[in-house]
Amino acid sequence: MKDWLPAIDSHRQTLAYKKGETIFEEGMPVKGIYFLNRGKVKIYRKWGHQKQLILHFAKEGDIIGYRGLANESIYPVSAMALEPSTLCFVDTVFFETTLRVNNELTYKLMQFYSNELQYAERRMRNLAHMDVKGRVAETLLMLKKDFGENKEGIINITLTKQDLASFAGTTYETFFRMINEMAKQKIVRLSGKEIAVLKARKLKELSTMK
Amino acid sequence: MKDWLPAIDSHRQTLAYKKGETIFEEGMPVKGIYFLNRGKVKIYRKWGHQKQLILHFAKEGDIIGYRGLANESIYPVSAMALEPSTLCFVDTVFFETTLRVNNELTYKLMQFYSNELQYAERRMRNLAHMDVKGRVAETLLMLKKDFGENKEGIINITLTKQDLASFAGTTYETFFRMINEMAKQKIVRLSGKEIAVLKARKLKELSTMK
DNA sequence: TTAAAAATATGATTTATATCATACTTTTGC
DNA sequence: GCAAAAGTATGATATAAATCATATTTTTAA
Structure with a gap:
C-alpha cells in the first residue's frame, strides 16, 4: 500500500x-x-x-x-x-x-x-447466514489480524462495545452478552476496553459454518 | 462495459x-x-x-x-x-x-x-439493518432496473423463488410470504415465475429506513 | 472539579424470521 | 411418456436476536 x-x-x-x-x-x-x-x-x-x-x-x-x-x-x-x-x-x-x-x-x-x-x-x-456469535468471533479474529496484539496479547485497538457491535452487525446488548459469554469460557480476556484472544482456535470454530 | x-x-x-x-x-x-x-x-x-x-x-x-x-x-x-x-x-x-x-x-x-x-x-x-420486506422490495426494484421489463411490465428475468430469496438474503418461505403479501396489496403482480412491479413508489418506500 | 454525557452492565419482554411439516404442482431427465 | 426431482404453497412452532427498561460506571468538556 x-x-x-x-x-x-x-x-x-x-x-x-x-x-x-x-x-x-x-x-x-x-x-x-x-x-x-x-x-x-x-x-x-x-x-x-x-x-x-x-x-x-x-x-x-x-x-x-x-x-x-x-x-x-x-x-x-x-x-x-x-x-x-x-x-x-x-x-x-x-x-x-x-x-x-x-x-x-x-x-x-x-x-x-x-x-x-x-x-x-x-x-x-x-451477515446473511452466520449467527451473531460467529460474527463476533470473526470480528475479534479480524481485529487481531489487522491491528496485532501487544506482549500481553491485547489487541492493539481501543474501541467502544458499541463500535464493536456495529462492526459485527449487531446491537450493543447482544454483542455484550456474546463477548461476555466468551470471557466466561476463557476464550477471550476482557479488562475495560482491552480485549485479548486466548483461544483463537475456538473463535475460528465458532465462525465456521455448522 | x-x-x-x-x-x-x-x-x-x-x-x-x-x-x-x-x-x-x-x-x-x-x-x-x-x-x-x-x-x-x-x-x-x-x-x-x-x-x-x-x-x-x-x-x-x-x-x-x-x-x-x-x-x-x-x-x-x-x-x-x-x-x-x-x-x-x-x-x-x-x-x-x-x-x-x-x-x-x-x-x-x-x-x-x-x-x-x-x-x-x-x-x-x-443485510445488517433493513428488514426482510425492505430487502425484498429492493430486490425487485434492482431486478427491474437491471433487466428491464416487457410491454406488459413483466421483469425480463426468470428466477425461482428460492433464487430470489437467496438474493434478498432470506429463506424461501419468508420471501414467499412477503411477495405474496405485496401481490395482495397490488404492489406487484405475480403469475408463475413472472413478476411485474405495479407500484414502484411503494417498494421504494418499503426499502427506505424508518 | 464537577455536572452532563457517554458507555457499560444486565434482566425482562417482544418480535421478526427461521425452521419444521406436509401437500400439491411443475419441470426435468431417461 | 413417465418417474423422480425440483419448485411452489401454507400453516404451525421455535428461537435468535432486537428492543425496552433501568442502574452503575467512566469519560468528557465547561
Whole structure:
C-alpha cells in the first residue's frame, strides 16, 4: 500500500482531526482521497440516525475515501477519527491525473479494490447466514489480524462495545452478552476496553459454518 | 462495459453452458475471466451445502470472474448458468498482460470495481439493518432496473423463488410470504415465475429506513 | 472539579424470521 | 411418456436476536 505514496507525494496537504471528528460523510461531494499518517479511523454506512454498519477500521498507512473514485462523485460512506489522527489529503483531480499516466499505480489500486470487494462480499454472506456469535468471533479474529496484539496479547485497538457491535452487525446488548459469554469460557480476556484472544482456535470454530 | 471487449478480442475462446451448469466454483484456481455473450448467470457465495447468498445476476455483456483478479488466485465466488449461456473466456495471463499495457482499460476496470464495492457495501448495510420486506422490495426494484421489463411490465428475468430469496438474503418461505403479501396489496403482480412491479413508489418506500 | 454525557452492565419482554411439516404442482431427465 | 426431482404453497412452532427498561460506571468538556 505504501508503494503508491511517493507518486502523489508532492501535492499533499496535511490535516489533523480530533477524536470523534468527521472526516467526510456519506452524501457529501468527493473532493479528494486521504492517506492516514497517524491515528485510527472508522469507515461506516449509516442507517437512520442512530444505527450504522462499520465497514472497516483504518490504521496508519491506509488510504481512505477511495470508495468515492467511482462514477458517482459522492461519498458512499462516512469516516470518523477514533483517536487524534493526521491525514494527508490529495485532491481528486490530481490523483486521477496521476492514475491516468501511472499505469502501475492504477493496476495496484485495481487489485486493491478487487481484494476489498472479496472481503465485502464475504462479510455480506456472513451477515446473511452466520449467527451473531460467529460474527463476533470473526470480528475479534479480524481485529487481531489487522491491528496485532501487544506482549500481553491485547489487541492493539481501543474501541467502544458499541463500535464493536456495529462492526459485527449487531446491537450493543447482544454483542455484550456474546463477548461476555466468551470471557466466561476463557476464550477471550476482557479488562475495560482491552480485549485479548486466548483461544483463537475456538473463535475460528465458532465462525465456521455448522 | 462493452468498451473493453475489443482489446482482448483476439485471444478469446467461446464456451457454452447448459442451464444449471457451473462455470466456476469458489475455491477453484482462477484460470481466466469470462464475458457473457448470451444467457444469464448467477454469482453467489455458498454457506454450507444448502444455503447461498446470491451477489449478482449477470446478463449479456457483463464480465464474470473478475473477482478473482486479486492477490489470491482462487475464485471467492461461484457462477452458475441460469439458462443456456454462451461465454467467451480469456485466460488470466493474457488479460493481465493487456491490462499492463492498456492504461485506459485498467482505469475503466478500476472504476468498475469501485462501483461494485459501493454496491456491495450498501447491500451489506441493508443485510445488517433493513428488514426482510425492505430487502425484498429492493430486490425487485434492482431486478427491474437491471433487466428491464416487457410491454406488459413483466421483469425480463426468470428466477425461482428460492433464487430470489437467496438474493434478498432470506429463506424461501419468508420471501414467499412477503411477495405474496405485496401481490395482495397490488404492489406487484405475480403469475408463475413472472413478476411485474405495479407500484414502484411503494417498494421504494418499503426499502427506505424508518 | 464537577455536572452532563457517554458507555457499560444486565434482566425482562417482544418480535421478526427461521425452521419444521406436509401437500400439491411443475419441470426435468431417461 | 413417465418417474423422480425440483419448485411452489401454507400453516404451525421455535428461537435468535432486537428492543425496552433501568442502574452503575467512566469519560468528557465547561
